[in-house]
Amino acid sequence: MYCLFGYHEENTAHRAVFIMAKVGTPLPPYFNIDPDAALTDLDLPTGSQDFSDIAEACTRGRSDLASRGLNETGSKSLRLFSTWEITRYLIPVAQAHFRRVLKQNPDLPQGQSETEGGAKWFTLDEVLRLRAFFGAQGSKAKNYLSYRPAGQPAKMVAVANFKGGVGKTSTAAHLAMSAALDGYKVLVIDLDSQGSMTSIFGGQVEDEWQTAFPLLARHYGEYLRIENQRRLDRGDAPQPLDEALGAAMEMTARDVIQSTHWSNIDLIGAQLNLYWAEFQIPVWRMQARGWKLWDALTDRLEADGVLDEYDLVFIDTPPALGYLTINGLAAADILLVPLGASFLEFDSTGRFFDMLHSTFASIEEGENVAARALGRPEMAFEWDAVRAVITRYDGAQQGELSALMQAYLGKTLSPHRQDFTALIGQASEQVNGIYEADYRDFNRETYARGRETFDATYAAFKRLLLGVWRRGELAAQEAAE
Numbered sequence: 001m002y003c004l005f006g007y008h009e010e011n012t013a014h015r016a017v018f019i020m021a022k023v024g025t026p027l028p029p030y031f032n033i034d035p036d037a038a039l040t041d042l043d044l045p046t047g048s049q050d051f052s053d054i055a056e057a058c059t060r061g062r063s064d065l066a067s068r069g070l071n072e073t074g075s076k077s078l079r080l081f082s083t084w085e086i087t088r089y090l091i092p093v094a095q096a097h098f099r100r101v102l103k104q105n106p107d108l109p110q111g112q113s114e115t116e117g118g119a120k121w122f123t124l125d126e127v128l129r130l131r132a133f134f135g136a137q138g139s140k141a142k143n144y145l146s147y148r149p150a151g152q153p154a155k156m157v158a159v160a161n162f163k164g165g166v167g168k169t170s171t172a173a174h175l176a177m178s179a180a181l182d183g184y185k186v187l188v189i190d191l192d193s194q195g196s197m198t199s200i201f202g203g204q205v206e207d208e209w210q211t212a213f214p215l216l217a218r219h220y221g222e223y224l225r226i227e228n229q230r231r232l233d234r235g236d237a238p239q240p241l242d243e244a245l246g247a248a249m250e251m252t253a254r255d256v257i258q259s260t261h262w263s264n265i266d267l268i269g270a271q272l273n274l275y276w277a278e279f280q281i282p283v284w285r286m287q288a289r290g291w292k293l294w295d296a297l298t299d300r301l302e303a304d305g306v307l308d309e310y311d312l313v314f315i316d317t318p319p320a321l322g323y324l325t326i327n328g329l330a331a332a333d334i335l336l337v338p339l340g341a342s343f344l345e346f347d348s349t350g351r352f353f354d355m356l357h358s359t360f361a362s363i364e365e366g367e368n369v370a371a372r373a374l375g376r377p378e379m380a381f382e383w384d385a386v387r388a389v390i391t392r393y394d395g396a397q398q399g400e401l402s403a404l405m406q407a408y409l410g411k412t413l414s415p416h417r418q419d420f421t422a423l424i425g426q427a428s429e430q431v432n433g434i435y436e437a438d439y440r441d442f443n444r445e446t447y448a449r450g451r452e453t454f455d456a457t458y459a460a461f462k463r464l465l466l467g468v469w470r471r472g473e474l475a476a477q478e479a480a481e
């Protein structure tokens, strides 16, 4: 009862030959591959010029997709929010009270309905106005407005792990959206040249000049100018500022910040050219050894007054510990490290922390040798809070492993687990994540469960944030006494 057959699928170039061990029980596909058949499938060896041809084919395909409306870029718009969703998730009031307040205050947004007498829907801007109204008029005990102590700076949050695909971008994007829904003003900075965060927020980025790159370049340029003055004083020739640096010296953070379809989320986007920074920064550092590259992002955002305009800055980083990530990490007050509850991710996250230690300790050491020699105060990096966060959690399979991770990591591992949810992948092309999806497109139970896990991710983060702000507030009060 053994037989052998093959077939040739005309519309693909691939020829598959299946060998049946027994009728009905095929051997796995990696057996009996005929080397001659494999050879006929093979094309000529690839040279560097071929990459250009492949890239060109992609460009042509991309414009074809775009012309069919399948691109991610076109301008995005955010869905509306229903009375049910607002009173259930966003403003803690009973629906009846909400309706009563709207009726009594005809100047407030009244929402729009799809059918006569149907449910009322509101834009995000309207939700924010309603929240402000309840915050000003409603009961103080009700928590309508989220806490941000006066005089405390915006908090910067970096999401990083050099392991790829652990949920950095998903976590950062969902946190940015939940914080925005919670009434905070948010800036998102994409430091990953893959630009996933940028496409989630519909960012338009032509080249590196519309990314964080010019901020880093300007920081270097400013240093070079000071350094050149010192050179001149010593009688040495100054180092020239090339044309690109000259252009960067004119730019501020405001030039690279763009608004998004979320009225209270702005973006500094990324695209492939941002990767150039990974080559350029070490060259600059060679030319000016004293340049503190790790301070570039923080210094420029502070110098341009950007931090006064936001409550929270979320920084998405690439899966690498390169110069861009170091800048993002050094800028951050809070560091979140997503990882899955698997042996491999636990293992590589451990190595990531080890790399963080050696990177930042060696920067400190380098700086402090000079500081000690000059009798200046030594520098040390410090983060308000660092938390590993388990993502894509499957309680049925990963309970034991995550409990073990918790035992070893203690407080560093957030006790919250971000469940695996199919909702993330299910949302349509134009919609990113749970907060952008219309709950009517899902079974309500599935929606509630998916939303619950990201609401819980936000709650765990918010607890950390409020603790950090409160600590700063108390320290400021104490200092003033």
Ligand SMILES: Nc1ncnc2c1ncn2[C@@H]1O[C@H](COP(=O)(O)OP(=O)(O)OP(=O)(O)O)[C@@H](O)[C@H]1O
Pocket (backbone or CB within 6 Å): 163, 164, 165, 166, 167, 168, 169, 170, 171, 192, 196, 317, 318, 319, 391, 392, 393, 418, 419, 420, 421, 422, 424, 425
């Ligand atoms: N809680 C979740 N449930 C289900 N899928 C998830 C969840 N979080 C992330 N994913 C999926 O896992 C994949 C990787 O997520 P994401 O892109 O956020 O990771 P990343 O760490 O930013 O990756 P990279 O290192 O490439 O930047 C994505 O397909 C995403 O949709």
Ligand SMILES: [Mg+2]
Pocket (backbone or CB within 6 Å): 168, 169, 170, 192, 196, 316, 317
């Ligand atoms: Mg990512």
